Amino acid sequence: MGNVEKQEIMASINCVTYNHAGYIRKALDSFLMQETDFQFEILVHDDASTDGTSDIIREYAKRFPDRIFPLIQEENQYSQGIDNISGAFNFPRARGKYIFMCDGDDYFLSPHKLERQVNYMEAHPECTLCIHSARIELVGKALADMQMRPYHGNRLLSPEEIVDKPSGYAMSSMAFPARLVKNLPEYYVDCPVGDTPIQLMAAAEGWGYYMDEPMSVYRVGVRGSWTSEGKAGDYKAKQRAYYDRMKRTYDQFNQATEGRLKEAAESACLRTYYLTMVNTKVFKEIFARRYRRYFRELTPRTRFLLWFEYRMPWLYHKVRNGFMGA
Structure with a gap:
């Protein structure tokens, strides 16, 4: 990594995990393999896992005390009504100029991911969201050549495109300036998911850039994930509640931005409603x-x-x- 001991921390990897004992080593190893000419830190929040995830995190933190900084909860915070764990516990302690997102069941593929995204944002200060494609890994199934590839070819993303898009961005692809989350707006706190409000904040402050290369992996089908938990119980009621909260998020976003991206936000909200109709x-x-x-x-x-x-x-x-x- 070069002589970086005296440099300021340039990147903070934000990792949120819960009962990921079968996956967290892969995630942490993929963070540690990053080859950079700058300093970075790894912030891991474990939400009171019961499967040994916490012990693995402690093991890694002991081996890499200057790189991995764990926060291990004694009581599950999500069950206490805190949806966006990152904003409540990891963002406030991030020291990096840029924040990278990756849940504990996903992982990075390229050892040059951090450096490539940081270098781009350093060269383009107006860029408030840097993303890339991601490989999809289906848990428990044969490997398939599947990707989350929202666009074809490297390209700039307008604020409207970030807000109103037909396909999502992999959380593990997202990087953005830490200044975006120093003062979280109301629509971040109230949103039922953590990636959408970050994208809205990025759109409100600048523009995005997409790198058409799969530099991370998004795992699908992990037991206990937000997606799988959402399908348990009264699915239709959960979908209605999800849409109601997302609508409130977009309404609050429009108020916070004085309607500058109102048309895009209304379309994104309508798409959310439509997809709940598809799901049910x-x-x-x-x-x-x-x-x-x-x-x-x-x-x-x-x-x-x-x-x-x-x-x-x-x-x-x-x-x-x-x-x-x-």
């Missing part, structure tokens, strides 16, 4: 003409399956049950 199979809304734009954003496979289930539900469920039972 409300076909009257799914195929309504006013949502045609969002329907076309779905993958061809998803569109086909929705039409199949809507037009021939008996055959769809027969085929699906036969496939699942095979």
Whole structure:
């Protein structure tokens, strides 16, 4: 890494974890492998894991005391109503000029990820969000060549594009100036997810840049993840509650930015509503003409399956049950 002992910390890696004993070593090793000519720190928040994750973090922190800084909770904070753990516990202690995001079940692929994104943002101070594509890893399934690739080719991202986009950004790809989160707006605190309000804050303050290279991995299907927990219990009620909170987030964002990105925010909010309709199979809304734009954003496979289930539900469920039972 070079002679960086006396340099200021340039990057803070923000890692939030809970019951990731099977994954956290991979994440920490991918952070430690970063090759940079600047100093960086690794902030790990463990939300009172019960599977040994905490012990692994302590082991790494003991081995790398000048690099890894853990905060291990005795009581689960998410269950106490704190949705955005990063803003409550990691952002306030970040010393880096830039913050990198990566949950404990994801990991970095490229050893040059930190340096490439920092170098770009250093050369372009107006850039408030630097992202890249990510490889998708399906837990418990054979490897497949899948990516979260929202764009094709390196490119600038306008504030409107960051707010209103047809496909999401991998959390593990996100890097941004730490100044964005020094004073968190109300819409960050109230939002049910942590990445969307960061993107909104970035759009409010500047523009983005996308690197078309998979420099991290996004794991899908991890037990206990936000996505899997959201599918438990009364799924329809959870989806309604999710949309209500997201709508409030976009409304608060519009107020905070005095409507500068109102059109993009309203479209993003409508897309969120539409996707909850897709998730809960409300076909009257799914195929309504006013949502045609969002329907076309779905993958061809998803569109086909929705039409199949809507037009021939008996055959769809027969085929699906036969496939699942095979």
